[in-house]
Amino acid sequence: MAGRDLGMSAAGGDGAVRVGPSVFVRLKLRLIAGNLRGSTQRLLGFVFTVIAAVVVASLGFLAMTMLRLAPADIATDVVIVLFTTFLVSWAIVPLLAFGLDDTLDPSRLSLFPLRTGQLAAGMFAASVTGVWPIATLIITAGAVAGLATGIGGVLLGVVAVLVQFALCIVTSRLVTTSLSGVLRTRRGRDVLAVSVIFFILAAQLPNLLLNGGLAGDLAGTLRGVASVLRWTPPGMAAHAIADGGAVAVAELAFLAVLTVVLGWLWIVALRRALVSTDASTEGASVRNSKGLLARVLPDGPLAAVATKELKYARRDPRGRVGWFAAVAVTGVMAFSLSRDGTGAGGVALAIAPACIGGVMIGLQSSNSFGIDGRSLWMNSVVYGTGRDWRTDLAGRHLAVMTIAAPLLAALSVVAALLAGNLVWAVPAALTAWGILGVGLGVGALTSVLLPYTVPERLNAFTGAAPGQGGVAFAASFGAMIGSSVLALPVALPVLLGLTWVSVLAVPYGLLISWGGRRIAGDLGFRRYPEILAGTSQPG
């Protein structure tokens, strides 16, 4: 039925319709519409996406137009950098979102009687359909308004914009298609999930560099970067718009050829992807070691949960991403903090990064059951009292502390060295441990009150299953506010210089985490069907 609706019918049938790209465009639109049906939250999300795209497109177009006010060479340099950024983003972002869009995975279309060329044209059309591609096209088109001179310049500019746009799309297709085999394997997805974090970090890089004192010579940096990028394909497109002469014609001809070659490579990759087999399940064995905690702890649920959590922190990409993210964010913040330190320094400079680390790691526990998700039933069919849930939370906290305590200690030592006095590491570590305890206690409460699903298909754009963004936001924001407020009594005096207060931080943190577990255990027992439902959303 779906086939007929879409105008696809088997070749040779009496009512056969030629399958053109428009079929794929309709398929894509239908997928978008179907995805929105029956869910107000998704609809709202889509509306926001559209609004965001419209805003970005108009502002982007406007900004491009404004380049006309800047000196011509600087304007060209800016467009060169922007075009390159677009191309790189188009190559990487869909990769990170792989599996979110059905039209991106050629294997889903392999059973339809379509020639590879038809399929390629169709998938090209489908990838152009969407709010972000159109926004990209509009912003790219702004370059014509911003750079082109004379009628010839405008004409060549339009061609350059279209070629640059096609180049973005074809490159993006080529990358996803040639990697689609890898992306369908479990290991490939695991690697990709962890690499998301590096992508996010890379996005922070310009920010850090600018903070790092390069801001003074912004124009010089731009010129340097642009002079290299000028010879990349997107750089040529940007240059062609500004040039508008014979050189531009040559550059565009080259780009057109390049786009066609990439398109041909894509078709080859597509042909191969359609007939290559799916992921192998020949998994390697894991070492059957008990681990340190299991040897120290008495037999029972506490040891079971703690060792399981430690294994998950290592084996589950979501666990790894969580820890990487906590450490990376702490690093970034500590780095910017130390750059800002213009006199407020001293002991606070050593203690603040460690405290931030404590908060960030504590935040990870604001949805303790999220990663267990659909497997959590296994625990809940065993636990018959609030005490059991308390023990479960204690096991999770123990695992977090096993990793976090040495990590925070190391962070404190580094921060203290950077601040100029190794002794400061002691109050820093003590305070950070205390703050972590507070974070765990508050996190226990948000874990049972605002549980949400951490999707197995991680992507860079959301940490929660569709429709649970609000809950996830409330949980992490609530945990952050709650633990910051509760941490103030010890953190503030220490930061202000009363370092002896840090002696109280660890007992205080232990007290708060114990209290949090105590309340959350009983609440969790009463609410466990809701926790199960909350953490088992299809994601």
Added chain:
Amino acid sequence: MTDIADAVRTHQLFKRFGHQVAVGGVDLVVPRGSFAGLVGPNGAGKTTTLSMVTGLLRPDGGAVHIDGLDVWRDPLPVKGRIGVLPEGLRLFERLSGRELLSYNGQLRGIPRAEVEQRAEGLLKVMDLAESADKLVVDYSTGMRKKIGLAAALLHNPKVLFLDEPFEGVDPVSANTLVEVLQRYTASGSTVVFSSHVMELVERLCDWVSVMNRGQIVAQGPLDRVRAGRSLNEAFLGLVGVRGDGNGEEGLSWLGATSA
């Protein structure tokens, strides 16, 4: 009053999702020691019922008793008595099969040495010994069902609930599952499982409950429910579908040579 001879008894169990009533007043009865099949078409409410019976989904109304104990009022003694294999193979994916079993055993407070001994035996019987140290995420469907059943059996429960244990399982694994389950019921324990496969239910079960549209439409010993017909015929009759394959007119082109 609950009859203590029944392993499972629900009273007017009720659950709705939004406007849709998933389970509308179910009185499920399973006598102790029986091998019971819960059959019904997709969407009949089998999974919802089993989830409520095993304490995984809170009912909107009604009561569930297992061995005379209220599942939702007195959960502690019930949880030690039941073993569960829910739908959809939801397992701890990043543990190995062996680790999954020992996790389960330790969670239930069974001494570690005992857990290891039982796990070893279960892995051998389930023919999983070679894959015991692979991660569950890399298991095939049949292997997952087997490791799930092993985990559910580890604490030697009195009543075992299995949601679609044979779905997507190859014949060899299915045979292993059947052998283990038959051995288990022979010792006087109770098995309740849901299935679409009538032949299997007919072969294994001595007690059948038929669900349709959130209701139990027939329940009792196998021979009484099928009343001389095959279970498949009886089932199609009960859920209101004629089994003679009418309504072919719309598909006249199918298999024709013209196209």
